[in-house]
Amino acid sequence: MTEPLSSFGFPSNVLIWQALFLTLLSLVVGIAGGVVGLALGTVRLPFLLLLGMPPATAAGTNILVSTLGALTGSYKHLRERRVDFGAVTVQGIPAVIGAFIGGFTAALVHGGLLIAIAGTLIVWQGIELWVRAAKRTPRLAPVMAASSPLPASGLWRWSRGQIAAEAVAGFGIGLLGGAVGLILNTLRLPALIAILDLDPRIAAGSNLVIGFLMGSFGWVGHVARGQVDYPVLVLMGATGMAGGYLGAHLTPKIKVETLLYLMAAVLTTVGLLLLRDAVARF
Secondary structure, X not given: OOOEHHHHOOOOOOEHHHHHHHHHHHHHHHHHHHHHOOOOHHHHHHHHHHOOXXXXXXHHHHHHHHHHHHHHHHHHHHXXXXXXXXXXXXXXXXXXXXXXXXXXXXXXXXXXXXXXXXXXXXXXXXXXHHHHHHHOOOOOOOOOOOOOOOOOOOHHHOOHHHHHHHHHHHHHHHHHHHHHOOOOHHHHHHHHXXXXXXXXXXXXXXHHHHHHHHHHHHOHHHHHOOOOOHHHHHHHHHHHHHHHHHHHHHHHHOOHHHHHHHHHHHHHHHHHHHHHHHHHHO
């Protein structure tokens, strides 16, 4: 258990017990993320770093695991019609562009600063969702049944200002996420709810689809530089995908207010974890 995976011929210096821990962690995180529509790479990344994985390798491995988890969660939400393709277009395309640029420019900015910015934004968004859940704000769209079909495009429902604001948010989040190795579903989700007035359950499904698209491009720079631990990726990716699918199955069974509180709790927790990691880097 104290031997590295490399002793068995695998290209990884991670110890066996660490690999088993990360595999179980990825399953639990995947289930929680599937429920709330988050890949939750912000939870996995600190553990990868705490176990001694080099920051660049941890970032590259983590964003790939998040992308795989988002894939299975997205599939479940798509099947149950909890994806708004208009929202995916408005926020997703700018996010993909930003992630691609961020993945190649990560070395130009201090890693601690990037993580500190992400942590601060995530905590702030978590607090905002706590307030929204407590007030049960009327800005939220009416609750939609999980089986209700969605229009192929919802662009007509939003003003130009809403579309522009969502696009800018998507690009900025993509740029930051591509740099730090996170798909940052935790930042996009509140933006989908606050700016586009999406029902939280529809926002959860749409968010995972955008996360998959963004992660698919954000990891390119990391892979090109060899910043991926592939044995750990396989282990965490497999359980993360299974957990994401199971979690997505539970989403329609939770009340909207409960889902908002759960999202807020997750956001606040992972934001604080990132801030702690950022302080340790300075």
